[in-house]
Amino acid sequence: MSRPRAAIVVTGSELVRGERTDRNGPFYAREALSLGLVPERILIVGDDPVDLEAALRAARESPVCLVSGGLGPTHDDRTVELVARVAGAALRVDERLEREIEAVSRSVAERLGRPYADFAAGVAKQATIPEGAEVIGIAGTAPGLVVRGGGCVFVVLPGPPGELRRLWPAALASEALGAVLARTVPPSRHVLRFYGASESAVARALAEAGGDGHGVEATICARDFEIHVDLVVEPGAEERGDSLAEALRGPLARHLFTEDERTIAEIVLDLCRPQGLRLGTAESCTGGLVAARLTDVAGASDVFAGGVVAYANDVKAAELGVPEELLAAHGAVSAEVAAAMAGGVRRRFGVDVGIAVTGVAGPGGGTPEKPVGLVHYHVSAPGLEKGREFSLPSDRETIRSRATVASLHLARRVLTRSRHEVV
CATH class of the missing domain: 3.40.980.10 (MoaB/Mog-like domain)
Known part of the structure; x- marks a missing residue:
């Protein structure tokens, strides 16, 4: 038809x-x-x-x-x-x-x-x-x-x-x-979302599986530092669609984070709900972007308590309880301060999970030791602390967006106790 x-x-x-x-x-x-x-x-x-x-x-x-x-x-x-x-x-x-x-x-x-x-x-x-x-x-x-x-x-x-x-x-x-x-037959779809895999790696896995065609149309799209794969399967080609989806799951399993169209913010919130966890954010270089992603989701208020945008060091100390000696010893952009911010927001709001981000978004402010694009992010949850960093020489908007997405994916891994530690 x-x-x-x-x-x-x-x-x-x-x-x-x-x-x-x-x-x-x-x-x-x-x-x-x-x-x-x-x-x-x-x-x-x-x-x-x-x-x-x-x-x-x-x-x-x-x-x-x-x-x-x-x-x-x-x-x-x-x-x-x-x-x-x-x-x-x-x-x-x-x-x-x-x-x-x-x-x-x-x-x-x-x-x-x-x-x-x-x-x-x-x-x-x-x-x-x-x-x-x-x-x-x-x-x-x-x-x-x-x-x-x-x-x-x-x-x-x-x-x-x-x-x-x-x-x-x-x-x-x-x-x-x-x-x-009434004259249409809707196609079926496979939706696969990857984080930490390159677009070329996903394309290579698809090619090695035989590529699309024969009733299956595949699209690979890099979006928000994730790789989104959609397989649109015409009636009669379901077996081939299933085969291609399985071929992508195999070599890329450690990067596959969902097979539906939920955003990473929705996934983080959904992981908190059954555990009865509440969440707060402490942000410096992202200026509230992590909180904005979470509150873009309708119904987020049952999980998300609030956020602190602590841009200045005195605000980090006063609002999040980051020790001034820690700031003096390591600087605001450091793994130690990111961890202190995450713990601080948990105490500040009485929540179970704290997400913190601090970095150098540029275009100025970088040093040889801490260049523009260096970001530390940390997630603090009951019984588990995880911190990561990346250094991405880029423009301000890209660095802030990358930091936002990376921190939410780290929260996902902490909440699922994932053993995969991809950035």
């Missing part, structure tokens, strides 16, 4: 100018793939109507076109108008939708202390939709729409990622998109 193809059109001049990073295109692509569609392209265009219409016309050649952005009340929000033109549908005001958007707008006007008249024109604009479009809900005041036209099903959702994801299940339940998905 030939799988239907899906084109993705993401609109917003702020994306084209590089002011924001597109999150909707990758989300759409992952979802399309999991549903059995083939994501063939992601087109990112600005708000210029000529460019947007051209992108929509090109995307109309696919059975499905997933669109995000341009559904607001202002003059440069033209997506609905252009989808209607490309689909060959007239525009009309949907009175029921207009009442819904009006109710939301009146509530906003009241909270802001502004007259509703300021919002009225935008309400009428957002309630004007293509003839025959299915309204699947609203997010804020932006409607989600499913539109048939020219042999293509257009799914049109708002640009803010949270709003798009909230309306996505309703799009899947729509009659038009459901009819396309």
Whole structure:
């Protein structure tokens, strides 16, 4: 069975100018793939109507076109108008939708202390939709729409990622998109995540196993200092997919840390929960990035108590109890101070696990003995203390990111009592 193809059109001049990073295109692509569609392209265009219409016309050649952005009340929000033109549908005001958007707008006007008249024109604009479009809900005041036209099903959702994801299940339940998905057979997947292995080592292991093809598509991606391998397996090729996954597990077993799509922060939190452990962070050069990764995870509060950003030595001493003589003897960037910071945050917050990071992120501040890129990190847990270091000559952002990821992976190894000590 030939799988239907899906084109993705993401609109917003702020994306084209590089002011924001597109999150909707990758989300759409992952979802399309999991549903059995083939994501063939992601087109990112600005708000210029000529460019947007051209992108929509090109995307109309696919059975499905997933669109995000341009559904607001202002003059440069033209997506609905252009989808209607490309689909060959007239525009009309949907009175029921207009009442819904009006109710939301009146509530906003009241909270802001502004007259509703300021919002009225935008309400009428957002309630004007293509003839025959299915309204699947609203997010804020932006409607989600499913539109048939020219042999293509257009799914049109708002640009803010949270709003798009909230309306996505309703799009899947729509009659038009459901009819396309009924013709698909979703592929199976193997997800393997490695830490401490090089991209070339993973590629070599895959090649030695026979490589992809014959119903299995393999992607190898270096991301956040991890190597992510996805094997997309077409129906009928399951045995080959299983064989390739097993071939990767064998020589790289010591580096394999998960076979699902959880982030390292999620894994650390999940390891703490069944043991009833609480966790705190003490950070210098990372400036709170470790805490940020952990609190990016919804529900982290049942494990993560808090963090201390102890940039200055006097803060390390006052807030974390790092002895001043230890700082004088070894310096702030040292294994001894990292260990003292990890123990200090455990005492400070009364937690079971402390993660500490201290280093020279640069671009200045390095010495021959302690160059830019030297980082010490330490994890203190009940019955086990582990510290590590790395020295990575690089830019400030890379050093801080590497330190964040490395400290979380060390926490994973401590919490699992792993015998593998890869950096």
